[in-house]
Amino acid sequence: MxxxxxxxxxxxxxxxxxxxxxxxxxxxxxxxxxxxxxxxxxxxxxxxxxxxxxxxxxxxxxxxxxxxxxxxxxxxxxxxxxxxxxxxxxxxxxxxxxxxxxxxxxxxxxxxxxxxxxxxxxxxxEQSPEPLLQDPALLPMAVLAASDNATELLTQVASEVAKIESSVQRQEITASTEILAGLRFNKSLIRNLFREGIMRESVIYQDILEEGRQEGRQEGKKEEALAMVMRPLTRRFGTLDAELQSRLEELSVAQLEDLNEALFDFSEVSDLVNWLDEQRRF
The missing domain is CATH 3.40.1350 (Trna Endonuclease; Chain: A, domain 1)
Incomplete structure (x- = not known):
């Protein structure tokens, strides 16, 4: 995320x-x-x-x-x-x-x-925005703080961001603030208060987007690998209990791929439990 x-x-x-x-x-x-x-x-x-x-x-x-x-x-x-x-x-x-x-x-x-x-x-x-407004590094967090008037708070944060003297830091904090503001405010309001060009040109913005894309690809691979092992396990042993399903969801893609090969040697659920216990040792 x-x-x-x-x-x-x-x-x-x-x-x-x-x-x-x-x-x-x-x-x-x-x-x-x-x-x-x-x-x-x-x-x-x-x-x-x-x-x-x-x-x-x-x-x-x-x-x-x-x-x-x-x-x-x-x-x-x-x-x-x-x-x-x-x-x-x-x-x-x-x-x-x-x-x-x-x-x-x-x-x-x-x-x-x-x-x-x-x-x-x-x-x-629930947090007061005041201590966050006092330090440029914490301004992005301030947009999520408590306020009787959220729009007014966002405006205040934008005003404080504009006061940052270093252009490099101002660009970075602007990008960070806009991204976190997306959890609370609509895009049009954010764009009205911040210069969109600064964010899109920001190195941090591009880095965050790329991390998001990579995480999305990794999550997709994991979902596919998990589905690949759940189908034969369910056919063989029926619906697994919540604890076992939770343990399977925590496996990495590589572990799920290994399990996909190992499960053909399982004859009962205890074999799956033993395999999962073995993974914790490494």
Missing amino acids: QFDNLCKYLAEKYPDKFATWLLGEPTTRVEVLKTELSLEPIRADSVTFLRTQSQILHLEFQVKVPSGKPMPLRMLNYFVRLYWQYNLPVTQVLIWLQQTTNSAVFESEFRQGLTSHGYQVIRMW
């Missing part, structure tokens, strides 16, 4: 600005960590890891509630792996970008038996 990628791009280009906003205190010397953890590959889209002098800051940007594993479990998974690798306090912030009434965006804790894990949740539509 281009919106997730854009937020990740901004957070990694201006890590000190995002860390200061989210931690509520001036933060400098912020290092962007690689998005793969040593225990196993981690999905790179929408996830940003920052390291300050005293802690790890995990940022997770989401537009829609994802299918598969619920966010509380994912956040616990990231926390354990980050703490295991870096042995530093970990602050996690899950940032929901688009307003929704889905109950999942109000969850801020994983709880199962004796295990509980909490994390910070930010719903952008």
